[in-house]
Amino acid sequence: MARIFVYGTLRKGMHNYDRYLKDKQSFREYGYIKGKLMSLKGQKYPAFLLEGNGMILGEIHEVDDEFIKVLDVLESYFGENNPNNEYNKIVCDIYDDNETIIEQIPVYVYNDKNESNARLLDKEIGNDFVKYFLNKS
Numbered sequence: 001m002a003r004i005f006v007y008g009t010l011r012k013g014m015h016n017y018d019r020y021l022k023d024k025q026s027f028r029e030y031g032y033i034k035g036k037l038m039s040l041k042g043q044k045y046p047a048f049l050l051e052g053n054g055m056i057l058g059e060i061h062e063v064d065d066e067f068i069k070v071l072d073v074l075e076s077y078f079g080e081n082n083p084n085n086e087y088n089k090i091v092c093d094i095y096d097d098n099e100t101i102i103e104q105i106p107v108y109v110y111n112d113k114n115e116s117n118a119r120l121l122d123k124e125i126g127n128d129f130v131k132y133f134l135n136k137s
Helices: 015-024 065-074 129-136
Strands: 002-006 027-040 047-063 087-095 101-110 121-124
Touching: 002 027, 002 065, 015 047, 015 065, 027 101, 027 129, 047 065, 047 087
Parallel strands: 002 101
Antiparallel strands: 002 047, 027 047, 027 087, 027 121, 047 101, 087 101
16 A cells, blocks of 8 residues: 545545546545645646645645556656656655644645746745636536
8 A cells, every 4th residue: 555645636525536536445544744726727637846845735635556557647747856747756755734744645746847847837826726727516
């Protein structure tokens, strides 16, 4: 089994959660990652960047190792340090409400080093993508 931290469309109540995780009973707990959440031009999913100290709300899910490969495809992750990755998979500190580190697990971090990805970055959207998305819709 593998744990993964999700902050965007894989969170409960979002379309990719319903499509990929809902039937897996994978949710373990809420947590936070430090960084910045951005909207992307023309997309309905966010970009998480390891910049700043914003506490970004997300969820810890536990899935089997084979399912991680499905998520890698969804996130356009082709392998470590691949310049074509839309998202890189990076082990990050996960925090609780008191900003205490509770564990370190992989997070899909937007690859803004890729020029075509960087051009899509739009604006900072706060710390909760679900709230942002539902208010925007």
